[in-house]
Amino acid sequence: MHAAAASLGYRPDPLISALMSQRQARKPGGTLRAKIAFLTAFPTRHGWRRSRYISDCYAGVATARGPRGYLVEPRWLFEPQIGGRRLSRILWTQNFQGLVVAPLPVVNPPMDIDWAQFSAVTLDYSMADPVLHRVVDDHAAGLERLLAEIDRRGYTRPGLVLRAPQDIRTRHSRLGFFLAQRLHHPRWRTVPPLLLPEDRWGPAPFAAWLDRHRPDVILTEEPEVPGALRRLGLHPPRDVGLAFFHQERPTGRLSGIRVLAEEVGRTAGNILMRLIETNERGVPRIPGTTLVSSLAWNDGRTLRPA
Numbered sequence: 001m002h003a004a005a006a007s008l009g010y011r012p013d014p015l016i017s018a019l020m021s022q023r024q025a026r027k028p029g030g031t032l033r034a035k036i037a038f039l040t041a042f043p044t045r046h047g048w049r050r051s052r053y054i055s056d057c058y059a060g061v062a063t064a065r066g067p068r069g070y071l072v073e074p075r076w077l078f079e080p081q082i083g084g085r086r087l088s089r090i091l092w093t094q095n096f097q098g099l100v101v102a103p104l105p106v107v108n109p110p111m112d113i114d115w116a117q118f119s120a121v122t123l124d125y126s127m128a129d130p131v132l133h134r135v136v137d138d139h140a141a142g143l144e145r146l147l148a149e150i151d152r153r154g155y156t157r158p159g160l161v162l163r164a165p166q167d168i169r170t171r172h173s174r175l176g177f178f179l180a181q182r183l184h185h186p187r188w189r190t191v192p193p194l195l196l197p198e199d200r201w202g203p204a205p206f207a208a209w210l211d212r213h214r215p216d217v218i219l220t221e222e223p224e225v226p227g228a229l230r231r232l233g234l235h236p237p238r239d240v241g242l243a244f245f246h247q248e249r250p251t252g253r254l255s256g257i258r259v260l261a262e263e264v265g266r267t268a269g270n271i272l273m274r275l276i277e278t279n280e281r282g283v284p285r286i287p288g289t290t291l292v293s294s295l296a297w298n299d300g301r302t303l304r305p306a
Contacts, residue, residue: 035096036061036272037075041104041111045076052249053261054102057123060265061100061272068273070098077111084112092117098272100265101127116282119275121268126169130283133275135268137259138291139173139245143219145257145297146245147181150217152306155241159215160193161206161222167195174245178219191215196222203228210240217241217303223248226302236302243303255300263294 038058040048048054062072075091082090091099099113099120104127111127121133150158160178167175175193182188194209196202201224210232218225221244229236236242237255244256267290275281 033069033071033095034098034276035071035073035091035094036065036098036100036269037091037096038072038100038102039075039077040102041077043078043105045078048074048102051103053246053259054123056261057100057102057265057268060262060267061269062265063262064266064269064273070273072269085114088114088117097276100268100272101132119272119281121272121275123264123268124169125171131287133271133284133287134289135264135271136289136291137261137264137295138293139170140177141291141293142245142257142259142295143174143177144181145295146219146243147178149255149297149306150219150241150243150303151185153241153304155217156187157189157191157214157216159191159209159213159218161209161218161220161225162193162195163200163222164195164197166221201228203231207232210234215240217243219243219245221246221248226254237304241303250298251300252298253301255298255303257295257297260294260296264292267292 038061040054042048048058058072058074065072073096075087077084077087079087097119099118101111101120101122103124115130115132121135123134124136125134147158158178160175162175175195178193182190191213192209194206196205201222203224206225206228218229218240220242225242226236229240229242234240242255244254246259247254247256250258271290
């Protein structure tokens with residue numbers, strides 16, 4: 001019977017299948033609740049919780065479930081003795097209908113997930129294969145706000161500091177926007193961006209770049225920059241301005257923007273629930289990308305007053 005149905009192109013509705021399983025259970029009662037798995041791939045099971053951005057995304061996904069009754073639970077991709085295929089079977093038998101793939105580490109782990117069983121979205125560009133629907137904070141919009149603030153304060157030599165792997169992971173959105181904006185601000189002097197070649201801090205290249213190009217304001221997400229400036233005897237904003245386009249651990253002292261990652265997660269959750277409820281599963285033929293422009297400005301104390 002199953003072979004005949006498959007030959008006719010029949011595909012079971014997973015929600016109806018789950019409902020029938022519930023009705024046929026030995027112990028009646030209770031409410032069927034579909035689940036959403038928040039997949040993480042940090043070196044440790046709970047390592048993702050140290051990231052404010054990812055934790056806020058998780059909170060946003062959980063908030064989005066609202067009255068629809070979904071359960072949202074984190075799942076670690078590196079559970080011992082459990083590969084992607086086995087994890088897929090476990091998730092399916094536990095009534096997980098959707099997957100949210102959290103931002104991945106720099107080295108992408110192999111994910112042999114049976115995507116055809118699930119609706120799925122990712123929270124950034126870090127998963128290169130397969131390409132799923134994405135929900136991403138709008139990097140260009142954040143940098144646009146940052147550049148408007150430094151322009152308002154009269155800076156004319158903005159310098160961008162990025163790690164090259166992070167630039168690749170964000171599809172050059174910040175670097176590209178920064179270079180394009182220089183064309184529209186003729187009074188800005190050209191300061192070549194500093195792209196650190198590896199995913200670790202390089203104090204020597206930073207010091208050499210600073211000495212050679214003399215930016216009057218530094219734009220970065222690199223948490224090592226404030227300490228590096230202090231060791232060089234430079235104190236923002238007196239000697240050089242400092243503004244952050246992303247802070248993993250936001251503080252009130254550092255000027256810049258804070259991405260409201262909970263809104264990113266809430267948007268991802270809403271999109272995922274729509275995919276589940278319309279039975280859109282597997283790798284999409286035409287994946288979509290949703291940009292979320294949700295940020296807050298912090299004046300801080302590392303830029304001069306406007």
